[in-house]
Amino acid sequence: MDRRRFLKWGGFITASVATGAGLAGCGGSDNTVVVGDTGAPLVTGAWKFPQSVASGDPRADSILLWTRAVPAAADNVAVAPAGQDGAIRLLVTAGDNSAALGSNAVLAGAPVVDVHLPLLGQYDNTVRHKVTGLAPGVVYYYQFVAGDTRSNVGRFKTAPAATADVAQLQFVYMTCQDWSVNHWGAMTSIAAEQLDFIVHLGDYIYETVGDDFQLGAVESRHGALTLPDGVAKAGSSTAKYANTLADYRYLYKQYRTDPRLQALHERFAFIAVWDDHEFTDDSWQDAQTYDGSTNADGTDLHQSSRRRNANQAWFEFMPADVSFDAADSSFQNIRIYRDFQFGKLMQLVMTDQRLYRSDHIIPESSINPATGKPLGRIGSRYLVPQQTLAAVEAQKIAGATAAGQAPLAGVSILGNTQRQWWMDKMKAATSTWKLWGNEVSLLRMGMNGIDAIATLLALNAVPTVAAQVGTTAGATAGNVALAGAIVAAAIAGATAGTAQNGAVAIMTAALSGGAAQAQAGAGVAAGLTATQAGLAVAVYAAVTTAAAGGAAATAQAGAAAQTIAFGYIKQDVQANGAASSFVAASGKQEALAPFFARFLLNCDQWDGYNGERKALMAHLKSNNIGNVVALTGDIHAFFAGTVNDDFDAAGGGTPVMVDLVSAGISSDSFFSYLRDAASALGDIGTLVSYPLAIPVPGVGTVSLNFNLLDYTMGKAAPTLAQLLEQLRVQLRGALAAKGVAEGALEATVTAVMAGLQASSDFNTSLLALAQQLAALGNNGWIKHLNTDAQGYTLVTLTPGRLVAQFRQVNKLVGTSAPATLVARTTTATVTAGVAAVVVS
Numbered sequence: 001m002d003r004r005r006f007l008k009w010g011g012f013i014t015a016s017v018a019t020g021a022g023l024a025g026c027g028g029s030d031n032t033v034v035v036g037d038t039g040a041p042l043v044t045g046a047w048k049f050p051q052s053v054a055s056g057d058p059r060a061d062s063i064l065l066w067t068r069a070v071p072a073a074a075d076n077v078a079v080a081p082a083g084q085d086g087a088i089r090l091l092v093t094a095g096d097n098s099a100a101l102g103s104n105a106v107l108a109g110a111p112v113v114d115v116h117l118p119l120l121g122q123y124d125n126t127v128r129h130k131v132t133g134l135a136p137g138v139v140y141y142y143q144f145v146a147g148d149t150r151s152n153v154g155r156f157k158t159a160p161a162a163t164a165d166v167a168q169l170q171f172v173y174m175t176c177q178d179w180s181v182n183h184w185g186a187m188t189s190i191a192a193e194q195l196d197f198i199v200h201l202g203d204y205i206y207e208t209v210g211d212d213f214q215l216g217a218v219e220s221r222h223g224a225l226t227l228p229d230g231v232a233k234a235g236s237s238t239a240k241y242a243n244t245l246a247d248y249r250y251l252y253k254q255y256r257t258d259p260r261l262q263a264l265h266e267r268f269a270f271i272a273v274w275d276d277h278e279f280t281d282d283s284w285q286d287a288q289t290y291d292g293s294t295n296a297d298g299t300d301l302h303q304s305s306r307r308r309n310a311n312q313a314w315f316e317f318m319p320a321d322v323s324f325d326a327a328d329s330s331f332q333n334i335r336i337y338r339d340f341q342f343g344k345l346m347q348l349v350m351t352d353q354r355l356y357r358s359d360h361i362i363p364e365s366s367i368n369p370a371t372g373k374p375l376g377r378i379g380s381r382y383l384v385p386q387q388t389l390a391a392v393e394a395q396k397i398a399g400a401t402a403a404g405q406a407p408l409a410g411v412s413i414l415g416n417t418q419r420q421w422w423m424d425k426m427k428a429a430t431s432t433w434k435l436w437g438n439e440v441s442l443l444r445m446g447m448n449g450i451d452a453i454a455t456l457l458a459l460n461a462v463p464t465v466a467a468q469v470g471t472t473a474g475a476t477a478g479n480v481a482l483a484g485a486i487v488a489a490a491i492a493g494a495t496a497g498t499a500q501n502g503a504v505a506i507m508t509a510a511l512s513g514g515a516a517q518a519q520a521g522a523g524v525a526a527g528l529t530a531t532q533a534g535l536a537v538a539v540y541a542a543v544t545t546a547a548a549g550g551a552a553a554t555a556q557a558g559a560a561a562q563t564i565a566f567g568y569i570k571q572d573v574q575a576n577g578a579a580s581s582f583v584a585a586s587g588k589q590e591a592l593a594p595f596f597a598r599f600l601l602n603c604d605q606w607d608g609y610n611g612e613r614k615a616l617m618a619h620l621k622s623n624n625i626g627n628v629v630a631l632t633g634d635i636h637a638f639f640a641g642t643v644n645d646d647f648d649a650a651g652g653g654t655p656v657m658v659d660l661v662s663a664g665i666s667s668d669s670f671f672s673y674l675r676d677a678a679s680a681l682g683d684i685g686t687l688v689s690y691p692l693a694i695p696v697p698g699v700g701t702v703s704l705n706f707n708l709l710d711y712t713m714g715k716a717a718p719t720l721a722q723l724l725e726q727l728r729v730q731l732r733g734a735l736a737a738k739g740v741a742e743g744a745l746e747a748t749v750t751a752v753m754a755g756l757q758a759s760s761d762f763n764t765s766l767l768a769l770a771q772q773l774a775a776l777g778n779n780g781w782i783k784h785l786n787t788d789a790q791g792y793t794l795v796t797l798t799p800g801r802l803v804a805q806f807r808q809v810n811k812l813v814g815t816s817a818p819a820t821l822v823a824r825t826t827t828a829t830v831t832a833g834v835a836a837v838v839v840s
């Protein structure tokens with residue numbers, strides 16, 4: 001053991017070496033070493049462990065154990081009473097205590113550790129103790145004793161020896177557990193899994209209370225939070241954010257009073273990093289980025305002492321074997337990036353994507369030339385024009401290079417030091433799999449705004465054009481095919497007379513058995529252009545086919561309109577962009593103007609740091625480093641896809657590794673955030689959601705927003721059955737919110753879905769819309785996406801493959817977690833040797 005290392009943090013982390021118990025080379029004598037023991041006497045009387053116990057950072061020979069003890073009469077979450085400093089006892093054993101797990105029964109078996117640990121009010125009575133000298137791949141049990149009181153028995157499993165062949169590892173990764181919305185039922189489900197450990201990717205706490213996104217329904221067992229100090233958040237009448245050390249400590253203490261979270265910590269060692277909410281939403285370094293809360297010049301507020309408070313609380317409460325130095329006056333006084341070896345099977349590299357990251361490439365404070373005001377988050381973090389981002393990034397890289405700095409210094413998520421560390425770790429890894437605990441997604445999530453607007457305008461045009469065809473049919477003696485051909489030619493720019501003559505010529509050619517080419521030739525001979533004639537021929541054929549299939553006149557007019565809208569209007573908008581006459585004719589020219597570009601949906605993710613992502617992929621590629629899979633959180637949605645060497649290359653580049661993104665435990669979904677943001681954008685909102693009002697007998701009208709975002713972002717075109725299935729979890733939640741009891745939910749869902757299937761709004765309009773959006777073909781590298789979900793991900797890793805099971809949970813029932821927790825499991829499989837993911 002490196003004695004100096006532990007001494008450096010004095011009372012923060014104590015350490016001991018396990019004894020005997022079959023450990024080769026340790027002998028049988030008591031060679032326990034405790035560094036940092038103050039020699040204080042054991043506390044006496046009745047105590048309690050309001051946040052139970054926890055273990056973390058399992059290695060082949062060590063573990064970090066955690067607890068917090070206060071006198072029995074003290075409040076569970078208030079600051080520990082002063083003047084109670086003393087010592088508590090820790091026991092660790094390899095003896096089987098499975099029957100006692102999670103209870104405060106007496107720990108049985110010969111202890112390999114039996115030490116006294118200082119309990120200090122200075123650290124709010126939290127205790128962190130590192131045990132070294134443990135045996136690899138062994139299940140241990142542990143218990144703390146404070147005065148007369150025993151903690152619950154905890155369990156952890158050490159990692160296999162670095163040289164061991166490991167047949168299988170199984171673990172869960174999880175993220176985004178907002179106390180204040182939805183429910184934590186997913187934790188109950190996780191506790192029942194057979195796991196070696198749990199990876200936590202951050203948003204373990206949320207720093208705000210009462211913020212806009214925290215006002216939805218929540219389980220009643222999660223009472224309202226009240227920060228001891230808290231600062232009012234600008235622009236919100238109800239929200240406060242954590243600021244002081246007491247605030248952040250309060251959040252960890254309160255969150256960990258939940259017995260379901262306690263059960264996870266008692267059962268499994270955690271390997272945790274943070275994301276943004278452990279400090280402040282969408283943070284970088286010590287900068288806060290709340291909308292409407294900036295310096296006078298629009299730049300972000302830097303809150304060094306707040307960041308230090310957040311760092312310290314995380315360190316005090318997370319069972320992580322990391323270095324923290326309170327004497328370091330900078331805000332970078334902690335290092336949480338670190339790696340783990342699990343035999344020859346897995347290297348796990350955990351990164352910190354907040355403490356060293358650069359500001360967004362296009363900062364929120366950038367002045368929008370159109371308004372003269374700072375951009376705010378739209379155009380900086382969300383819906384960022386891709387070309388602008390690329391140009392600004394290139395400028396910053398060139399500037400840094402010219403100034404003799406590292407080229408990526410100002411455009412980085414990892415920072416120079418951590419990036420080099422990541423590259424070194426990846427290159428040196430000899431294990432089969434290299435897993436990367438990565439907070440924000442590496443997947444390109446883009447959208448071609450031009451294609452999207454073209455599709456929307458075409459969709460919007462369908463009813464108008466159909467009506468036009470119907471009116472024209474009045475003048476063609478009810479001949480809808482002819483009427484359609486006339487309208488088609490006119491919309492494509494022919495004068496009324498030419499359209500009429502051309503359509504008649506086409507009809508005549510068709511009736512005399514001429515093929516499409518001959519029909520078009522007749523149309524051109526009558527004065528149409530080739531484009532006008534081609535469209536008119538297609539429309540004539542579509543209507544004739546519909547009529548032959550028995551379609552009524554209105555349906556025939558609809559078929560004509562579909563062909564005109566998607567055979568002409570869409571292409572015209574795609575070709576001419578904002579200059580298309582159909583944009584002007586929509587009357588929405590101004591509103592649509594900013595969207596004629598390629599967009600990146602979320603530039604707080606790796607999409608906003610494209611140069612660094614490319615550098616990391618180039619490193620993996622040039623060194624032939626395969627079997628790299630990122631475990632990702634942050635975005636409150638499930639995704640699976642490949643990370644390519646250069647998403648800007650033709651076809652999106654070549655796959656290098658795989659990114660598997662897990663939805664949050666409880667936080668509101670990415671879809672729900674975007675739905676709220678897009679509702680103000682008029683037609684653009686159709687890219688995200690479609691309103692459905694479903695009358696349900698005995699329940700009333702259930703209003704849903706159908707998730708179209710999945711299709712816009714690249715989900716494959718659905719069948720009617722798939723479209724219905726997409727709705728299931730949301731519908732079940734909405735019915736539960738209307739008071740349907742859980743026992744009746746499944747049957748009600750089935751009945752409502754049958755009704756929907758029969759409604760033309762659903763089986764025709766919505767189905768066509770979803771299929772058209774899927775046809776946009778955005779993000780071909782994303783193989784699975786479910787942007788409206790809560791849940792967690794179970795990984796089973798063997799030498800041959802990595803199998804990730806995305807477990808989506810059901811929504812609240814009344815004011816409780818549902819009894820039926822898991823709604824559906826989607827499986828993503830990565831086979832060793834191939835940078836690809838298959839979803840089933």
Ligand SMILES: [Fe+2]
Nearest residue numbers: 176203634667
């Ligand atoms: Fe989150």
